[in-house]
């Protein structure tokens with residue numbers, strides 16, 4: 001189980017931005033501008049049980065990536081708690097990192113290695129023995145439909161194949177929590193569907209899986225829980241049914257728009 005409580009992250013602004021902001025009318029600034037600081041994530045809380053799929057929604061710049069980077073220990077929170085199966089992620093980031101599988105926009109592969117070599121390299125870095133590595137490689141390649149290109153070099157792959165290989169690399173060590181930042185963005189229909197089926201395969205299992213997306217149909221199809229962030233604040237956290245119940249006809253788009261106000265919908 002993953003629990004996130006009152007997460008905050010503020011970034012120090014560079015001098016040029018501070019100077020420029022001083023010249024602008026206050027009303028034109030992002031509500032999160034705060035002198036020398038930018039409060040990218042102001043107050044984010046949610047939880048996700050084992051076997052649940054949680055969809056993280058929000059307009060561009062809402063704070064989704066910043067929140068996911070904190071969950072995965074890539075960024076230290078300014079404040080707040082992140083707990084995985086009773087253990088404190090913020091207090092023990094290095095120990096906890098091994099227990100989390102994080103796909104970010106910058107997760108990548110060694111170009112000259114094959115997919116299999118890449119994935120197994122990361123498995124060995126996590127201390128997996130060869131028998132476990134073989135077994136898990138097979139299982140993950142099945143789930144992500146990778147076998148047909150498993151022995152191709154990474155630099156010869158399509159964008160969709162690369163993303164599937166990146167996900168394989170992210171989960172090869174059987175993490176306790178899986179965090180995927182916009183896993184289907186920019187992908188063709190078949191690769192996106194393969195990744196959605198992969199996420200779906202975790203439902204009802206032992207691992208909470210969290211992914212951010214701008215695609216409401218993915219949320220409708222896959223998610224048990226929905227969290228919507230706006231201006232770095234949790235606007236909604238609950239089940240998919242509770243989210244849908246906010247609109248008379250259960251239309252996700254209408255609920256999203258009603259919660260984020262007149263902000264441009266991504």
Ligand SMILES: Nc1ncnc2c1ncn2[C@@H]1O[C@H](COP(=O)(O)OP(=O)(O)OP(=O)(O)O)[C@@H](O)[C@H]1O
Pocket residue numbers: 011012013038040058059060061062063064065066067
């Ligand atoms: N290092 C940083 N310094 C200053 N501001 C930052 C920094 N990193 C992120 N931000 C700002 O924090 C806000 C939240 O960014 P974040 O990338 O988390 O949003 P997001 O919800 O993932 O957006 P998108 O849907 O566009 O990917 C943005 O306004 C961004 O410009």
